[in-house]
Amino acid sequence: MTRQGDAHLQKSADPLRRRIVEAADELYYAQGFRAVGMDALSQRAGVSLKRLYTVFPSKESIVLAVLDYRHRMWADEIAAAVAQEATPRGRLLAIYDYLAGWFRSDSFRGCVFVNAFGELATESPAVATKAAEHKRDFRRYMERLAVEAGFSEELGDQLMLLAEGAQTTAAITGDSSMALKARRAAEALLSVEEPVQTQPV
């Protein structure tokens, strides 16, 4: 009996669940979580309300599933962008080029976790927790990248702050050049701190 493993696999593989989450992701991100009702979601996903509620017990559980989905997407895409870079310096700066492309896309509406936090954190502690976990993971990832490149852990924090600031500023002002400004700031930070020749522990 491999119950636990099977359940987890099924969770991602179930095509019905997947269709719901993808439809919810598009609608929620484009219009906001509260602005999209269960009726609109059921119509967009092509799934009846009744069936929706057999797959998910509540709207909140769908929101959480969407946040999980976005977290995986973000982590995968960042990792892919980083993997394309050969030099440590390029790997540390890859995030800003990724952001630049994202900011220029028509659908860009800021970081979904920031939006979810602003919209739902007061009434859904679970959403607040997911947002915090996402930011914590991103921070750790940048710290790891920094250390692997021979820089201090704190440099990773600083690069994360620039990326975060670029996301919210670009979302609110619609100015996609923030990615480039963040990148140039990051380059300056790299030039200050001399990479240390230590092996990552």
Add this chain to the structure above:
Amino acid sequence: MTRQGDAHLQKSADPLRRRIVEAADELYYAQGFRAVGMDALSQRAGVSLKRLYTVFPSKESIVLAVLDYRHRMWADEIAAAVAQEATPRGRLLAIYDYLAGWFRSDSFRGCVFVNAFGELATESPAVATKAAEHKRDFRRYMERLAVEAGFSEELGDQLMLLAEGAQTTAAITGDSSMALKARRAAEALLSVEEPVQTQPV
């Protein structure tokens, strides 16, 4: 007939209006805009619903008034913090110490404009515009500070991105040390760019 001037003065001076805006500010910031109903606001402000609607035509207009109020507060407090610093370098870094104090306060829940944008932008273009104007003004302010200190305008943008990133990250993760990390990043950026001895135009 000095209609325009009088109207503007009255707008800020009217103590009833002021009481409503201050109560709304506290409630909205602590609980979110949608979470606070007009009943709750009328009770907290000690103003009957009827009177509320004689002063403001709608909830949206109250939200906008609160955003104006916060914008003035932010601008004033930042300016005061900057004014206490004697050196150009100190003036550029003052923002991060201000943020540090803010982040540590119990009531800190992030930037109200970011929250308002996430909660209301899709259904209230006026709110989206106010948020964009606020960020634009803050950006211009930092650019001006940078130029006055003999740095490039772009350095101001970079310092703004760090401040923005610190605000959202501190709000979501609850980690108030982001202000210090942003400050150290800013110090590093200052150390890279040599101040030019040009007079601000």
Add this chain to the structure above:
DNA sequence: AGGTTCGGAGAACGTTCGTTCTCCCTTCGC
């Protein structure tokens, strides 16, 4: 003093929305 206007408390109205229920049709095991 008396009528009129203002304002307070809160009920009422209309809408939206999350969630559940009803009704009906389809499908499938036997």
Add this chain to the structure above:
DNA sequence: GCGAAGGGAGAACGAACGTTCTCCGAACCT
């Protein structure tokens, strides 16, 4: 062929909320 289970469409329900209305008392002007 037939009864039972499942699922679709959408009505129904209850709660929340923005906004308006009702009723009533108090203050003010002449």
